[in-house]
Amino acid sequence: MPKSAAQRKGETLIEFDTVAHSYSGGELFNDVSLRLAPGSFHFLTGPSGSGKTTFLKLCYGALVPTAGFVRVFGDDVRQMSRDDIAIARRRVGVVHQDCQFLDHLSLRENLLLPLTVSGQEAVDDDANLKELMGWVGLTSRIDAMPPELSGGERQRAALARALIMSPDVILADEPTGNVDWEMSQRLLSLLIELNKMGKTIMIATHDLGLIRAAKNHVQARVLRISGRRLQLAGADL
Amino acid sequence: MSALRSILDFAIGDAQAERVVPPTGFTVRLTVFSSAAMAFLVVFALALSLASGRLANRWSDELARSATVRISAPVEQMAAQTEAALNVLRTTEGVASARALTLEEQRALLAPWFGAELPLDTMPLPQMIEVIESADGFDGDGLRLRLAGEVPGAVLDNHARWRAPLVSAAGSLRLLGWLSILLIAMATGAMITLAANAALAANVQVIAVMRLVGARDAYIAQAFVRRFTLRALGGSAIGTILGAFALLLLPSASEKGGFLTGLGLHGGHWLLLLLVPILAALVAFLSTRMAAHNTLRSLT
Numbered sequence: 001m002p003k004s005a006a007q008r009k010g011e012t013l014i015e016f017d018t019v020a021h022s023y024s025g026g027e028l029f030n031d032v033s034l035r036l037a038p039g040s041f042h043f044l045t046g047p048s049g050s051g052k053t054t055f056l057k058l059c060y061g062a063l064v065p066t067a068g069f070v071r072v073f074g075d076d077v078r079q080m081s082r083d084d085i086a087i088a089r090r091r092v093g094v095v096h097q098d099c100q101f102l103d104h105l106s107l108r109e110n111l112l113l114p115l116t117v118s119g120q121e122a123v124d125d126d127a128n129l130k131e132l133m134g135w136v137g138l139t140s141r142i143d144a145m146p147p148e149l150s151g152g153e154r155q156r157a158a159l160a161r162a163l164i165m166s167p168d169v170i171l172a173d174e175p176t177g178n179v180d181w182e183m184s185q186r187l188l189s190l191l192i193e194l195n196k197m198g199k200t201i202m203i204a205t206h207d208l209g210l211i212r213a214a215k216n217h218v219q220a221r222v223l224r225i226s227g228r229r230l231q232l233a234g235a236d237l
Numbered sequence: 238m239s240a241l242r243s244i245l246d247f248a249i250g251d252a253q254a255e256r257v258v259p260p261t262g263f264t265v266r267l268t269v270f271s272s273a274a275m276a277f278l279v280v281f282a283l284a285l286s287l288a289s290g291r292l293a294n295r296w297s298d299e300l301a302r303s304a305t306v307r308i309s310a311p312v313e314q315m316a317a318q319t320e321a322a323l324n325v326l327r328t329t330e331g332v333a334s335a336r337a338l339t340l341e342e343q344r345a346l347l348a349p350w351f352g353a354e355l356p357l358d359t360m361p362l363p364q365m366i367e368v369i370e371s372a373d374g375f376d377g378d379g380l381r382l383r384l385a386g387e388v389p390g391a392v393l394d395n396h397a398r399w400r401a402p403l404v405s406a407a408g409s410l411r412l413l414g415w416l417s418i419l420l421i422a423m424a425t426g427a428m429i430t431l432a433a434n435a436a437l438a439a440n441v442q443v444i445a446v447m448r449l450v451g452a453r454d455a456y457i458a459q460a461f462v463r464r465f466t467l468r469a470l471g472g473s474a475i476g477t478i479l480g481a482f483a484l485l486l487l488p489s490a491s492e493k494g495g496f497l498t499g500l501g502l503h504g505g506h507w508l509l510l511l512l513v514p515i516l517a518a519l520v521a522f523l524s525t526r527m528a529a530h531n532t533l534r535s536l537t
Contacts, residue, residue, distance in 0.1 A: 062449075062537040082533075083453050090451035100446045104259045116253050117452035161450070 011074060013038060013169050013200055014059050019068035021054055028054055030067070032230040034223070036169065036202065041195045041218050043211045044204040045233065046225035052204035055225065056171045059202070060092045061085040073168075090118055093162025097174040099154045101146035107157055108142050114165045129164070136160045136190060152183035159190060169200045176210055184210055192218045250463050257447065258460040261439045264432040268465055271428040272472030272521070273479070275421050276513050280480025282421065283509060286414025288500050293407030296400065303396065304377075306335075306366040310390035319364050322388045326368055329383070331375030338365045425469070425517060426524040433465050433528040444536060458529035462522060469521030473514040481510055 012035045020030035028051035036042065036059075044052050057063040058070050061077045070077045072088050080088065101110045109116075111129060133139045136156040141149065149157060155175055162170055172191065176184030188210060195201045195218055205211065214220055224233040306326065310318045319337050326335035338346075340358070343365060347355055377395050384391040437444070447457050484501050502510070 057537070083455075086448065086451050086453045089449065094449055100442075100449060102257065102443055102446055105256065109253075109256065113257065113446070114450040116257065117447055117450055117456055119456075165451070 011038070012036065012071070013073060015069075015071040016058070016065075017069040017071070019058065019065045019070055021051065021058065021063065022066045027228055029225055029228045029230060032068070034230060036200055038168065038200055039195070039198050040200050041192075041214075041220040042202040043214070043220055043222045044202060044225070045206060045208070045211065045222060048206065050225040052206075052225060053173055055230075056094070056173050056202070056204055059169075059171055060089055060094060090114065090165050091168045093159075093165065093167040093170045095155070095158045095162050095170065095172040095175050097177040099146075099158040101154070101157070103146050105146075106142075107138070107144050107146065107149070110146060111157065111161045111164055114161065118165070120165075132160045132163060137186075151178040152180070152186070155179055155183070155187055156190070159187065163194070167199070169202070170194060172201070172203045174205055174207075175203060176205065176207055181209075185213060188214055189217075247459075247463060248467075251459075254456065254460050255464075258440055258443055258457075258464070260464065261436045264436045264439075265468060267432045268429055268468040268521070269472035269475075271432075272425060272469040272517050273476035275425040275428075276473035276476030276517055277480040277483075279418055279421050279513050279517075280477055280484065280510060282414050282417035283513075284484055284500050284502055286411050286418070287502060287506050287509075289407050289410035289414060291503070293404050293411060296407060297404045302370050304368040304370065304375075305394045305396070306368060306384065307363045307392045307394065308366070308388065308390050309363040309392070312361065314390070315364055318388050318390050319366065322366055322384060322391045325380075325383050325387055326366065329375055329380055331371050331373050332368055332380075333371040334369045335366055338367060422516065422520050426520045429465055429469060429521045430524040430528045433461060433525040434532070436461060436465075437529060437532040441532075441536070444533065448536060454530065454533045457533060458526060461529045462525045465525040466518050466522045470514050470518040473517030477510050477513045480513075481507070 014034075014036040016032050016034040019032040021028050032055075044055060046052055054063060058065055058077075059072070061070075061072055061080060064070075064078055072080070072085075073091060075084065075088070077085065101107075102113070105113070108129065111132070112125060115125060129142070130139065133142055136159060138153060138156055138160065141153060141157075146154065146157075155178065159170075159172075159175070162172075170191070175187055175191075179187065184207070191201050191203065192214065203210075211220070211222055222233045224231050306322055308315065308318050308322055323335055323337065326332050343362060344353070344355060346365075377393065381393050384393055444457055487501050
């Protein structure tokens, strides 16, 4: 895959500057600063409820920090309009644990959804889609309905949907949470392959085995949310 | 031209975008039924309003141009006082014509109350003089003073006393008709807003996925707005057609039937019915758009 404009310019894709975030229940984290450089690979770990999902949501503008600044592709999310955020999300592929498909649409339609909503459907989309489906090993399931897919198939399909717009950044929230070890290794290898193609990857997971397995194949930074702070981990993994 | 193009694009829609948002059955039925029922009511409110308007104008025009002089005098002075009154009227500025009603005409006026066989020639009835005003009209107070001075038994009635409440009543009826149309439009808007909110709530997961993959609010809202606008257009077209048929079934206007039989639409007023579905669609468009954007603003 060719390098994106962001990568060519070497810009910071997503930047956290002394960020804090609170819910009505209390503060999740504070004073978090981080830069996601093009082509980097990050794991985000921490106990359940530590704020991993919130952290990812801040990355794609689904949440606004209660203090500090989050800049997505150079723009402060607080200053971005809803349309700006929608357009920025086309450069960020998000894979959720629960996949979030539209059950009344076929897998093909679900995967093409990012192109449909952005009005970018083209005649060669079908060829691109088949190539992508082949890459995630779902060619034979292209006309299936989402409820007919297994957990592993859904996760790979979610990854394919996240990639259809050729995003600069891929954020995966517990992508292996609902699949067995073999499937989690397969998903991980797909994400590592994407990183080698130049994509920026951030995976939120509490699965330390996954992180250990990845470290043999990719240079990844491991971040841990602990005590309401973001810390660099790794030596103990 | 570009506005026409936009309306055409909106009507044609985007088949793929339509597929993304699944239709919710009960909101379809609710929107179509309420639009049809409201359009049916609007047709009658419109007919009532227009008929009242016609009535008010007719009463106002016809009665404003005429007046009556009533002469009550002993039988032996009646002819002289009638002639004197006619002389006064002929020399009054603003009076186009004046003439004494014949015995037959007076009999016809009283017939509805006393029957056609009334022996008028044996009764001491006042003499009536019909006065037709010119376009400028006459000075009623001045004429009253002259008649009082020259014809002691003459009383001028320029109909203002009873014309005003009639015209006012017809005007109020017309206003009531328009107010009803406004209330029906507001009720339609409220019902479509409720249906749209229900559809949006039922599709909140769909909306969340669309936002996640980069859909703009306008794209998501359009799928809902187009659907509800077309439903309201279809429903109100059905209601309007049924209302028009019902109006056609009303008895035609006649003297005997009076106001009630004149309730139908006349001439070019039938064309106004074409506006009913268009206005219903506009109300649906605005209410769904507002509901959709309010819902979307509450989602991330």
